[in-house]
Amino acid sequence: MTTEQTLIIGANSDIGKAIAAQIQTSENTDLILISRGLANSNLVASETIKAKVTTITVANYQPESIEKAIEQLVQYNHAPITRVFVCNGILHSQNIKPEKRLEDFDAQAFIDVITSNSLTPMLWIQKLTPLLTGKSPCKFVLFSARVGSISDNRLGGWYSYRASKAALNMMVKTAAIELARRAKNIKLIAFHPGTTDTPLSKPFQKNVPANKLFTAEFVAKQLLAIVEETPLDQTASYLDWQGDTINW
Numbered sequence: 001m002t003t004e005q006t007l008i009i010g011a012n013s014d015i016g017k018a019i020a021a022q023i024q025t026s027e028n029t030d031l032i033l034i035s036r037g038l039a040n041s042n043l044v045a046s047e048t049i050k051a052k053v054t055t056i057t058v059a060n061y062q063p064e065s066i067e068k069a070i071e072q073l074v075q076y077n078h079a080p081i082t083r084v085f086v087c088n089g090i091l092h093s094q095n096i097k098p099e100k101r102l103e104d105f106d107a108q109a110f111i112d113v114i115t116s117n118s119l120t121p122m123l124w125i126q127k128l129t130p131l132l133t134g135k136s137p138c139k140f141v142l143f144s145a146r147v148g149s150i151s152d153n154r155l156g157g158w159y160s161y162r163a164s165k166a167a168l169n170m171m172v173k174t175a176a177i178e179l180a181r182r183a184k185n186i187k188l189i190a191f192h193p194g195t196t197d198t199p200l201s202k203p204f205q206k207n208v209p210a211n212k213l214f215t216a217e218f219v220a221k222q223l224l225a226i227v228e229e230t231p232l233d234q235t236a237s238y239l240d241w242q243g244d245t246i247n248w
């Protein structure tokens with residue numbers, strides 16, 4: 001019987017899958033994966049598995065679907081959830097391209113990007129908090145990006161993606177202030193994985209030097225170590241893949 005559970009949301013993310021695979025082979029922790037659909041999962045073969053895996057499928061990330069997922073999650077509440085990874089995020093799609101200049105800005109694309117990158121993670125913070133509040137420490141990681149740092153913005157461009165990650169960062173900072181009063185066991189971390197070789201970064205890898213383009217496996221390993229080392233201190237952290245603090 002395991003004594004801890006780890007929750008990975010948006011678990012079809014390449015980085016999310018790498019986190020799951022790593023936990024599966026190395027930890028005696030139950031794993032709960034939430035996704036609209038796990039495709040080409042690289043979860044490992046059963047004989048090498050240590051962690052038990054449960055999958056919850058959501059129709060989408062609207063509030064009602066998230067509430068339904070939480071209802072299912074409550075049924076697996078035999079051990080505290082000590083880590084949460086919210087991987088949701090989009091940069092481009094068939095209809096969305098990161099903007100190079102003002103003329104590229106599109107109202108509907110902005111709404112779609114801010115919905116998946118800021119609203120969805122915020123809903124998970126809101127709706128999971130009652131379940132996570134208690135005595136067991138819980139490290140709650142939200143995938144952000146360095147381009148969401150307002151103080152670091154020297155290059156410009158990517159209006160919607162930058163704004164959506166900056167908005168996410170503000171949600172994380174604001175929630176941490178409230179949780180410091182009412183859920184001292186929860187630590188919120190906004191995380192920048194670095195440019196990682198996943199579908200999200202594929203069209204933008206051309207100018208990235210080979211040693212700056214990480215594998216999802218490398219980032220997962222870094223992140224799991226960072227989560228382990230980061231103390232519960234009732235403040236939000238904004239950390240990169242090396243564990244270094246990024247200025248908000």
Ligand SMILES: NC(=O)c1ccc[n+]([C@@H]2O[C@H](COP(=O)([O-])OP(=O)(O)OC[C@H]3O[C@@H](n4cnc5c(N)ncnc54)[C@H](OP(=O)(O)O)[C@@H]3O)[C@@H](O)[C@H]2O)c1
Pocket residue numbers: 009010011012013014015016034035036037061087088089090091115116117120143144145146192193194195196197198199200201
């Ligand atoms: N790769 C990079 O270079 C890089 C750099 C900086 C930050 N990040 C951030 O890291 C996180 C993980 O990205 P990844 O590189 O692993 O990308 P990925 O493989 O493309 O994963 C995409 C993620 O976004 C979710 N998603 C897709 N469409 C969505 C929608 N309409 N609404 C809500 N969620 C949606 C997916 O959830 P399902 O499981 O439901 O499909 C999945 O969790 C993202 O937040 C991204 O912004 C990545």
